[in-house]
Amino acid sequence: xxxxxxxxxxxxxxxxxxxxxxAVREVGYLSALLFEAFxxxxxxxxxxxxxxxxxxxxxxxxxxxxAIPIVGLASFATGMMLAIQGxxxxxxxxxxxxVVLGIALSVTREFAPLITGIFVAGRSGSAIAARIxxxxxxxxIDALRVIGINPVRYLVAPLLAAMLLTLPALTIMSDLLAxxxxxxxxAGELSLPPAIFFSRVFEALVIDDVLQxxxxxxxxxxxxxxxxxxxxxxxxxxxxxxxxxTTRAVVLGSIGIILADMVFTFLTSR
Amino acid sequence: MxxxxxxxxxxxxxxxxxxxxxEINFTAAQGEIMVIMGGSGSGKSTLLxxxxxxxxxxxxxxxLLGKDITKMSADEMFDLRKNMGVAFxxxxxxxxxxxGENVELxxxxxxxxxxxxxxxxxxxxxxxxxxxGFEDLMPSELSGGMIKRAALARAIVMDPxxxxxxxxxxxxxxxxxxxxxxxxxxxxxxxxxxxVVVTHELESAFKIADSITVLDQGRILMSDRTPAxxxxxxxxxxxxxxxTPRSDVLDADExxxxxxxxxx
Numbered sequence: 373x374x375x376x377x378x379x380x381x382x383x384x385x386x387x388x389x390x391x392x393x394x395a396v397r398e399v400g401y402l403s404a405l406l407f408e409a410f411x412x413x414x415x416x417x418x419x420x421x422x423x424x425x426x427x428x429x430x431x432x433x434x435x436x437x438x439a440i441p442i443v444g445l446a447s448f449a450t451g452m453m454l455a456i457q458g459x460x461x462x463x464x465x466x467x468x469x470x471v472v473l474g475i476a477l478s479v480t481r482e483f484a485p486l487i488t489g490i491f492v493a494g495r496s497g498s499a500i501a502a503r504i505x506x507x508x509x510x511x512x513i514d515a516l517r518v519i520g521i522n523p524v525r526y527l528v529a530p531l532l533a534a535m536l537l538t539l540p541a542l543t544i545m546s547d548l549l550a551x552x553x554x555x556x557x558x559a560g561e562l563s564l565p566p567a568i569f570f571s572r573v574f575e576a577l578v579i580d581d582v583l584q585x586x587x588x589x590x591x592x593x594x595x596x597x598x599x600x601x602x603x604x605x606x607x608x609x610x611x612x613x614x615x616x617x618t619t620r621a622v623v624l625g626s627i628g629i630i631l632a633d634m635v636f637t638f639l640t641s642r
Numbered sequence: 643m644x645x646x647x648x649x650x651x652x653x654x655x656x657x658x659x660x661x662x663x664x665e666i667n668f669t670a671a672q673g674e675i676m677v678i679m680g681g682s683g684s685g686k687s688t689l690l691x692x693x694x695x696x697x698x699x700x701x702x703x704x705x706l707l708g709k710d711i712t713k714m715s716a717d718e719m720f721d722l723r724k725n726m727g728v729a730f731x732x733x734x735x736x737x738x739x740x741x742g743e744n745v746e747l748x749x750x751x752x753x754x755x756x757x758x759x760x761x762x763x764x765x766x767x768x769x770x771x772x773x774x775g776f777e778d779l780m781p782s783e784l785s786g787g788m789i790k791r792a793a794l795a796r797a798i799v800m801d802p803x804x805x806x807x808x809x810x811x812x813x814x815x816x817x818x819x820x821x822x823x824x825x826x827x828x829x830x831x832x833x834x835x836x837x838v839v840v841t842h843e844l845e846s847a848f849k850i851a852d853s854i855t856v857l858d859q860g861r862i863l864m865s866d867r868t869p870a871x872x873x874x875x876x877x878x879x880x881x882x883x884x885x886t887p888r889s890d891v892l893d894a895d896e897x898x899x900x901x902x903x904x905x906x
Binding site: 419420421503506507510511512514515517518519520521 | 691694695696717719720723724726728730731732734735736737738747748751752796
């Protein structure tokens with residue numbers, strides 16, 4: 373064995389260790405951020421530093437209202453795609469009629485919250501990281517602190533509240549538009565009137581199916597906000613650092629949503 | 643000695659394992675302009691960040707207006723911050739807000755004044771810094787000198803007792819820089835503020851300073867009234883004042899230690 377081998381092995385193991393410590397540290401940091409954001413939302417008034425409704429509404433327009441067209445379009449297309457695939461695969465069994473049940477359950481329990489989450493992570497997760505990162509390097513975060521404005525209270529808390537309000541609403545809208553996409557395709561392909569499609573959907577669904585999707589969207593709201601803000605606050609190295617944080621916020625946000633979805637589905641669907 | 647607006651005792655700070663400031667002691671009296679001077683890497687920016695309570699020092703105390711900020715609760719610090727104004731080097735105006743909204747922000751956060759009063763008060767401060775009529779512009783539409791003056795307006799909008807100014811003349815032409823110096827003098831005389839200015843501009847420093855603290859490699863070389871500093875015979879201070887390049891004798895052991903420290 374060459375003398376380098378143990379060294380490189382050691383470096384490899386040490387590298388894994390450092391990455392693990394880094395990951396644990398990041399999760400710890402994000403948890404603290406979440407705790408602090410909730411603290412300001414609940415206790416801000418008592419500390420004379422309230423989270424302002426105006427700020428929450430402003431963020432809600434940015435992350436929620438402005439996301440309606442893109443999330444709506446994606447949901448409609450996904451519903452139609454589910455209908456196409458469903459009819460194609462069910463035709464083998466001559467059970468095309470059952471496609472309604474398949475669309476209804478998969479949309480409300482899975483696709484609507486997931487598509488909403490992924491699109492908001494892509495749209496807003498990156499924007500949040502870029503905004504906070506730029507503020508970090510131009511000393512705006514320091515300026516907030518010296519003015520006596522807690523950056524978490526001022527930047528993170530309104531955003532978290534806005535996400536928690538708008539993501540469930542977007543998810544319900546996504547439910548409806550995806551079902552509409554499915555209904556329209558079924559109307560053409562199976563000559564199934566949309567009214568009948570929807571009455572079958574409401575027969576098949578129980579309230580828990582919709583609530584599961586909405587509950588998921590709340591988890592996604594927290595994931596997107598924390599990963600976006602956390603990466604923004606972590607920026608140190610100028611414009612390049614902002615770029616890196618933005619990319620990281622989108623990638624980690626999206627993968628975080630999918631992993632959270634998997635765990636959530638596993639825990640609630642058994 | 644509570645008559646001092648700022649009192650720093652035995653301040654020691656580290657950045658990771660590296661010591662940045664060592665045994666810093668100085669005071670600034672109420673209503674005077676104290677200039678913190680030093681070359682790049684002398685630790686003056688770090689000292690400012692500690693005075694602003696943005697970092698926790700390793701040891702020592704920093705008393706602002708008689709209260710030790712290193713032992714303060716968050717609520718006490720929150721109250722003290724209403725009496726502190728800071729103009730950062732790059733201005734640090736909030737880019738998503740207009741100039742007017744930037745100046746109004748401290749009033750909106752700290753007072754319950756109505757909208758009209760807040761607007762009038764912030765316009766008064768914009769008048770002070772000669773930016774009247776610019777309140778609807780975005781920070782990106784301002785020149786470098788205007789950004790600094792807008793940042794100054796935001797810093798003084800609460801009529802603070804303490805004003806900190808980081809590198810007022812950096813990046814400005816000589817005229818704009820001289821105007822800013824005059825503005826700082828006016829503020830001291832009109833509002834009796836204690837003003838701390840961090841700078842490496844000699845001319846500006848001697849023009850405005852009542853007293854000067856000279857930093858070098860994380861230590862204080864001298865902290866005294868301006869004439870005493872000007873007359874100092876200390877070789878390092880003279881080098882700084884006469885703009886002569888450093889000509890230290892190289893300590894061979896120390897040099898080797900610096901080169902090999904991280905490696906072994």
